[in-house]
Amino acid sequence: MDVQRSSLTRFAWLSIGAAVLTIVLKTGAYLITGSVGLLSDAVESLVNLVSGIMALAMLKIAERPADEDHAYGHSKAEYFSSGVEGGLILVAAVSIAIAAVLRIIAPRPLEAVGLGMFMSAAAAVVNLVVALLLLRVGRRHNSITLEANAHHLLTDVWTSVGVIAGVGLVVLTNWLWLDPFVALLVAANIVWTGMRIVQRSVGGLMDVALSTEDMTAVRKVLQTYEQTGIQFHALRSRQSGARKFVSTHVLVPGDWTVQRGHELLDRIEADICGVLPDAAVFTHLESLDDPASWEDQTLERGGKKNQSP
Numbered sequence: 001m002d003v004q005r006s007s008l009t010r011f012a013w014l015s016i017g018a019a020v021l022t023i024v025l026k027t028g029a030y031l032i033t034g035s036v037g038l039l040s041d042a043v044e045s046l047v048n049l050v051s052g053i054m055a056l057a058m059l060k061i062a063e064r065p066a067d068e069d070h071a072y073g074h075s076k077a078e079y080f081s082s083g084v085e086g087g088l089i090l091v092a093a094v095s096i097a098i099a100a101v102l103r104i105i106a107p108r109p110l111e112a113v114g115l116g117m118f119m120s121a122a123a124a125v126v127n128l129v130v131a132l133l134l135l136r137v138g139r140r141h142n143s144i145t146l147e148a149n150a151h152h153l154l155t156d157v158w159t160s161v162g163v164i165a166g167v168g169l170v171v172l173t174n175w176l177w178l179d180p181f182v183a184l185l186v187a188a189n190i191v192w193t194g195m196r197i198v199q200r201s202v203g204g205l206m207d208v209a210l211s212t213e214d215m216t217a218v219r220k221v222l223q224t225y226e227q228t229g230i231q232f233h234a235l236r237s238r239q240s241g242a243r244k245f246v247s248t249h250v251l252v253p254g255d256w257t258v259q260r261g262h263e264l265l266d267r268i269e270a271d272i273c274g275v276l277p278d279a280a281v282f283t284h285l286e287s288l289d290d291p292a293s294w295e296d297q298t299l300e301r302g303g304k305k306n307q308s309p
Contacts, residue, residue: 008146011137012056015149018130019049022123022156029123033116035170036103037163040096040183041120044156044190047092048127051152054084055145089152089194093187100183107176110167117164124160127153142244142278148197155193159186210237210244210276217275218246225268229253231288246272247282254289261285 026042029035064070110116131153138146166182169175209215215237222232231251238245250268252261262285269281286293 008137008141008143009056009059011134011146012052012059012149014130015055015134015153016049016052018126018153019045019052022126023049025119025123025126026160029116029119032112032119033110033167034108035110035113035116035163035167035179036099037166037179037182037186038116038120039099040186041123041156041160041163043092043095043099044089044159044186045123045127047088048149048152048156050088051084051149055149058145059143086148086194086197089155089190089197093190093194096183096187096190100180100187103180103183104177107180109176110170110179113167113171117167120160120164124157124164127160128157131157151197152193155189159189162186162189208239210239210246214244214276218272221268221271221275222248224271225264230264233294234284244276244279245282246276246279247284249284249286249293251286251288251293254287 022045023042026038026045030038030042131150133150134146134153135150137143138150162185163182166178166185170178210218218235218237222235226232232248233251234247234249236247250261250265252264265283265285269283272281273279
């Protein structure tokens with residue numbers, strides 16, 4: 001499947017539709033059985049719905065073209081979506097834990113377990129299919145929003161599997177405490193997932209560097225030019241939603257013409273874009289023979305030059 005990023009909102013709509021369907025199935029399962037474990041599963045699907053709506057809004061913002069106020073585009077909007085989703089997951093975990101503790105204090109038998117488990121299993125299948133699709137598309141188009149949504153849905157699938165197993169054990173053993181205990185395990189798993197999503201969002205908002213794999217690919221490109229006597233320094237990178245940014249200073253012999261240096265930079269930028277198709281590459285030409293070139297490597301260099309001695 002090959003879609004343009006401008007059409008990614010259709011997958012957010014798919015996530016919303018899946019969330020509505022699973023909420024109906026899981027809520028029905030809870031009302032039929034009275035299982036707090038199934039209730040915890042339904043609460044997580046409610047979070048899926050809110051997250052899907054948030055993802056749709058942020059994807060619409062992220063796909064806007066660059067403008068005067070946002071010269072580098074709007075792709076960072078996706079980090080807000082995944083950050084809110086991670087926070088909502090944590091809220092859901094607390095709600096589930098409270099319900100589980102109350103059920104431990106006041107246990108109650110389960111009813112119509114077979115039908116409830118079937119409905120929960122059907123919801124898990126829906127989530128699994130949608131999650132795998134979102135994960136595939138999100139990775140292909142570097143959409144943290146779709147990836148976060150996909151991971152949340154996969155967590156929901158494992159939640160459903162655990163809840164179904166727990167309810168089954170309650171039926172086999174008549175140990176009513178197992179139902180809220182499973183709900184507490186679900187809450188713990190949700191907390192772990194939420195923390196990971198929030199951590200990734202914070203990293204993106206803080207301009208985290210590109211992955212080790214991406215930077216290795218960039219350095220291999222630069223190494224081919226270093227063999228000809230060209231040197232590089234101040235190599236930097238950052239990830240901004242789906243966009244990748246790479247910048248470096250290129251040092252060439254001082255007697256080169258501007259035209260020759262410009263042609264070299266064009267080739268270097270094209271080669272880097274060849275290994276990182278989604279990257280925006282910025283290069284700065286400097287002279288190997290100028291001592292000032294070797295001092296021009298830090299982000300604060302401009303301010304330091306203007307400081308009084």
